[in-house]
Amino acid sequence: MTPAKTTRLSTMNSTHSPIEACLLASAILLLSLPAASEENDDGVRPWTRKDGKVAVGKLIAVEEEQAVISLSERQQFQVPVSELSIDDQQYIKTWTPPLPVRPLHVPKEARFADGNWYLVVHGKISWEEAKKQARRKKGVLARITTQAQLEAVTSMNGEKSYLWLGASDKKKEGEWRWLNGDPVTNPFWDRNEPSNGSGEDYVSMRPGGKWNDLTENSRWGTGYVVMWEGE
Ligand SMILES: [Ca+2]
Numbered sequence: 684m685t686p687a688k689t690t691r692l693s694t695m696n697s698t699h700s701p702i703e704a705c706l707l708a709s710a711i712l713l714l715s716l717p718a719a720s721e722e723n724d725d726g727v728r729p730w731t732r733k734d735g736k737v738a739v740g741k742l743i744a745v746e747e748e749q750a751v752i753s754l755s756e757r758q759q760f761q762v763p764v765s766e767l768s769i770d771d772q773q774y775i776k777t778w779t780p781p782l783p784v785r786p787l788h789v790p791k792e793a794r795f796a797d798g799n800w801y802l803v804v805h806g807k808i809s810w811e812e813a814k815k816q817a818r819r820k821k822g823v824l825a826r827i828t829t830q831a832q833l834e835a836v837t838s839m840n841g842e843k844s845y846l847w848l849g850a851s852d853k854k855k856e857g858e859w860r861w862l863n864g865d866p867v868t869n870p871f872w873d874r875n876e877p878s879n880g881s882g883e884d885y886v887s888m889r890p891g892g893k894w895n896d897l898t899e900n901s902r903w904g905t906g907y908v909v910m911w912e913g914e
Pocket residue numbers: 852853856857879882883884885896
């Protein structure tokens with residue numbers, strides 16, 4: 684008596700909260716709808732499972748091989764990518780997540796990369812002063828933890844300035860930390876750096892993107908990077 688399709692769906696529910704289970708129940712109803720037409724301007728399109736059931740909604744995330752599809756403002760469901768039609772799987776491969784909405788206090792010129800917004804500011808400045816200026820802009824002297832963030836900042840800099848970043852080993856020599864206290868786990872040091880030359884405790888990013896440690900008032904301090912954390 685039990686329809687096989689419902690059973691398959693219910694196995695997807697096993698780890699979900701009652702609210703999510705309720706949303707999934709709504710999704711099951713929608714999965715029974717006939718195929719709709721093409722994708723509209725808002726990215727709403729039909730999603731076809733391999734068993735032929737169709738849901739109409741918008742892809743909002745792909746996490747751990749699960750497609751998260753929004754059906755309405757308050758309803759979304761997850762489905763394993765492998766359970767979708769070949770066409771849908773192809774769509775997911777070429778899909779890029781939408782950019783988050785830029786908060787009002789972040790300037791238009793700032794660029795988004797891996798969760799944060801970045802802005803390069805040119806001009807001779809000390810590390811401490813750069814830290815203050817960044818705070819004045821309601822941001823922080825930047826953390827760069829991924830290649831994408833490094834590339835975004837490097838291209839904004841345009842081979843121009845030596846940019847202060849928000850990391851230092853002033854508290855304990857050789858122990859590099861970001862201003863929020865996080866250890867610097869993925870540094871992009873240039874060859875033979877950090878050198879601690881004449882007691883160098885602050886991270887500067889060279890025009891090519893590689894890092895060097897410098898003293899607080901180094902003449903090489905010719906700019907800085909402000910970061911605003913994403914929502
Ligand atoms: Ca040092």
